[in-house]
Amino acid sequence: MINITFPDGNVKQYEAGVSSIDIAKSISHGLAKNVLSAKVNGEVWDATRPIEEDAALSLLTWNDDDGKNTFWHSSAHLMAEALEAIYPGTKFGIGPAIENGFYYDIDLGDRVLSTEDFKKIEDKIIELARQKNDFERKEISKADAIAYFEEKGDEYKLELLDGLTDGEITFYQQGNFVDLCRGPHIPNTEKIKAIKLMKVGGAYWRGDEKRKQLTRIYGITFPKQKELTAYLELLEEAKKRDHRKLGAELELFMFSDRVGQGLPIWLPKGNALRDRLMAFLKEEQEKRGYKLVTTPHIGKKDLYVTSGHYEKYGEDSFQPIHTPREGEEFLLKPMNCPHHCEIYAHKPHSYKDLPLRIAEFGTVYRYEQSGELHGLSRVRGFTQDDAHIFCTNDQLKEEFLNVLDLTKLVMTKMGFEQVTAQISLRDPENPSKYIGSLENWEKAERAIIEATKEVDLETVTALGEAAFYGPKLDFMVKDALGRSWQLGTIQVDYNLPERFELEYIGADNQAHRPVMIHRAPFGSMERFMSILIEHTAGKFPLWLTPEQFAILPISDKFNDYAEEVEKALAKHDIKGVIDNRSEKIGRKIRDTELKKIPFMLIIGEKEVESKMVAVRKQGEGDKGVMSVEDFAAYFKTLL
RNA sequence: GCUGGUAUAGCAUAACAGGAAGUGCACUCGAUUUGUAAUCGAGAGAUUAUCGGUUCGAAUCCGAUUACCAGCUCCA
Numbered sequence: 248m249i250n251i252t253f254p255d256g257n258v259k260q261y262e263a264g265v266s267s268i269d270i271a272k273s274i275s276h277g278l279a280k281n282v283l284s285a286k287v288n289g290e291v292w293d294a295t296r297p298i299e300e301d302a303a304l305s306l307l308t309w310n311d312d313d314g315k316n317t318f319w320h321s322s323a324h325l326m327a328e329a330l331e332a333i334y335p336g337t338k339f340g341i342g343p344a345i346e347n348g349f350y351y352d353i354d355l356g357d358r359v360l361s362t363e364d365f366k367k368i369e370d371k372i373i374e375l376a377r378q379k380n381d382f383e384r385k386e387i388s389k390a391d392a393i394a395y396f397e398e399k400g401d402e403y404k405l406e407l408l409d410g411l412t413d414g415e416i417t418f419y420q421q422g423n424f425v426d427l428c429r430g431p432h433i434p435n436t437e438k439i440k441a442i443k444l445m446k447v448g449g450a451y452w453r454g455d456e457k458r459k460q461l462t463r464i465y466g467i468t469f470p471k472q473k474e475l476t477a478y479l480e481l482l483e484e485a486k487k488r489d490h491r492k493l494g495a496e497l498e499l500f501m502f503s504d505r506v507g508q509g510l511p512i513w514l515p516k517g518n519a520l521r522d523r524l525m526a527f528l529k530e531e532q533e534k535r536g537y538k539l540v541t542t543p544h545i546g547k548k549d550l551y552v553t554s555g556h557y558e559k560y561g562e563d564s565f566q567p568i569h570t571p572r573e574g575e576e577f578l579l580k581p582m583n584c585p586h587h588c589e590i591y592a593h594k595p596h597s598y599k600d601l602p603l604r605i606a607e608f609g610t611v612y613r614y615e616q617s618g619e620l621h622g623l624s625r626v627r628g629f630t631q632d633d634a635h636i637f638c639t640n641d642q643l644k645e646e647f648l649n650v651l652d653l654t655k656l657v658m659t660k661m662g663f664e665q666v667t668a669q670i671s672l673r674d675p676e677n678p679s680k681y682i683g684s685l686e687n688w689e690k691a692e693r694a695i696i697e698a699t700k701e702v703d704l705e706t707v708t709a710l711g712e713a714a715f716y717g718p719k720l721d722f723m724v725k726d727a728l729g730r731s732w733q734l735g736t737i738q739v740d741y742n743l744p745e746r747f748e749l750e751y752i753g754a755d756n757q758a759h760r761p762v763m764i765h766r767a768p769f770g771s772m773e774r775f776m777s778i779l780i781e782h783t784a785g786k787f788p789l790w791l792t793p794e795q796f797a798i799l800p801i802s803d804k805f806n807d808y809a810e811e812v813e814k815a816l817a818k819h820d821i822k823g824v825i826d827n828r829s830e831k832i833g834r835k836i837r838d839t840e841l842k843k844i845p846f847m848l849i850i851g852e853k854e855v856e857s858k859m860v861a862v863r864k865q866g867e868g869d870k871g872v873m874s875v876e877d878f879a880a881y882f883k884t885l886l
Numbered sequence: 887g888c889u890g891g892u893a894u895a896g897c898a899u900a901a902c903a904g905g906a907a908g909u910g911c912a913c914u915c916g917a918u919u920u921g922u923a924a925u926c927g928a929g930a931g932a933u934u935a936u937c938g939g940u941u942c943g944a945a946u947c948c949g950a951u952u953a954c955c956a957g958c959u960c961c962a
């Protein structure tokens with residue numbers, strides 16, 4: 248008998264050789280039906296694989312990421328089986344599960360695959376799934392494995408075998424298809440009920456552009472048809488919300504070929520939105536003791552040689568600007584921190600001055616690879632809501648709390664309800680990779696961990712993900728469609744104070760080196776706004792939206808009253824527009840709805856006479872007639 | 887940056903297979919003065935991304951450039 252420990256700590260005894268699926272059956276039939284694979288002592292195994300010794304076990308289903316991975320990886324095998332059936336002689340590279348589904352890299356010889364071929368492949372996959380074949384695991388000797396793929400003529404699998412040693416090689420078979428694979432797999436193909444091939448593209452063998460280009464087919468599968476439908480609807484919705492599309496439709500921003508790739512141009516409405524975001528953050532920062540500064544867009548090359556950025560990125564970024572003066576070179580600033588370090592250094596500091604919090608909406612320029620540019624989310628010129636906090640090691644935790652509080656406020660105010668964070672710590676195995684004393688690192692890491700606990704922030708910890716200059720914390724939010732985005736960061740930096748030789752005089756009358764915190768709650772205005780546009784589908788929170796209402800007169804006769812109403816609302820700091828076209832009211836309503844302006848104030852004869860407005864809310868409809876003052880009061884309750 | 891695809895008026899698109907660049911929305915003008923998601927009519931708007939080539943003839947075929955899209959690689 249062996250002891251099986253469950254995730255809740257319960258221990259139960261089973262016969263040695265029992266499989267996870269057997270164990271699941273002993274718990275409940277329903278669970279057994281849903282088990283895709285199992286985590287055995289931290290390793291993901293086939294649910295059918297015998298367990299011979301005491302183990303910690305968690306059963307994995309569709310609700311676990313690892314369960315999904317198993318499902319999708321098995322789906323990749325099933326797709327391979329279908330491809331082999333339809334295109335005999337296909338050679339196979341690798342076929343892993345990815346975030347949403349799976350792909351398989353294949354070599355079809357001269358054949359070119361297009362989306363028109365998808366239907367027949369999908370049909371074949373479903374046909375094979377319905378054969379209800381088991382996925383069978385076989386341990387195999389290297390010699391036998393090589394013999395098998397030599398016979399089959401698959402040089403890619405042979406190359407993969409090259410890197411493996413005897414004893415760790417396994418084959419998996421379902422139906423007629425055998426693949427070299429570490430596993431694990433789902434018990435049977437019947438679980439795969441719905442398949443959609445998403446796209447086909449090229450990918451180099453082993454990601455090496457000097458090697459052969461293979462055909463990569465992406466697909467996704469589900470245990471229920473309904474889930475596939477829901478997924479496709481989600482993609483459809485995401486397409487509708489694409490910030491590039493909405494940004495053009497709502498006239499928020501544009502790009503121009505003449506201005507240059509990756510250089511966003513903010514139009515009046517987008518800029519109004521941007522301004523309101525910045526005003527909000529400025530006010531909150533002021534409350535928290537930040538000092539606002541402005542620094543130039545360029546700086547002498549020496550500045551970035553000192554900061555170390557030139558050495559690391561100089562060659563790959565915008566090249567130096569030359570002046571009439573021989574040898575003089577300036578760089579577009581890729582970061583605000585060197586300028587801020589100079590601000591710190593311009594006068595001596597006492598420990599009593601610290602922490603010093605220097606903030607700037609600083610526009611920076613980075614030469615991103617052309618293929619990387621994407622709407623507002625990846626650009627070559629962008630504005631960071633940047634700040635640098637210079638403090639002592641003992642103040643780190645307090646400052647972290649201050650920043651965490653601010654960032655959480657920003658996220659909730661923007662309507663992001665699910666905020667988590669990743670704490671990136673040093674790799675304990677490799678202490679020499681990092682600058683700064685061990686003692687300070689420990690202090691800083693402890694400060695981050697404790698601070699996140701105190702503000703009750705859900706975190707994951709990533710060892711070895713810290714920058715060489717300090718540990719960091721990245722915020723992630725989930726948007727309205729359930730997609731995760733990385734937003735602002737907080738980074739501790741021991742490097743720049745060193746390079747700029749920053750000092751303060753301590754209580755002991757000795758010079759000490761301050762520590763620096765970089766932080767940006769939004770990250771960059773551009774990227775943040777791309778996420779906000781998609782999160783809200785262009786229906787921005789009332790306090791942010793560039794046009795808060797539209798006054799729609801029923802006929803030209805009431806345009807004067809419309810102006811009166813507009814002025815009255817302006818006094819309440821509520822801003823909007825008047826649609827005074829000679830159009831029918833239905834038309835004005837339709838156009839305003841499409842512009843996603845939150846309130847429509849419809850005025851006709853009745854309203855003029857009684858000095859009222861008929862209020863209609865975007866997406867909701869008629870809200871009844873009220874006085875302008877009552878509307879203003881109602882509006883304010885919604886802010 | 888690499889691989890593949892795309893580029894027609896402000897936007898969305900049509901033009902069989904190389905043979906007169908069309909439509910809808912937006913815009914301008916006129917009529918209409920409208921009560922909760924599109925009033926009617928007229929007009930104007932194009933060097934078919936740019937440059938070069940093939941051809942009697944190019945939006946259409948070829949090459950280069952630029953931009954965009956997807957994927958790969960990257961991200962201080």
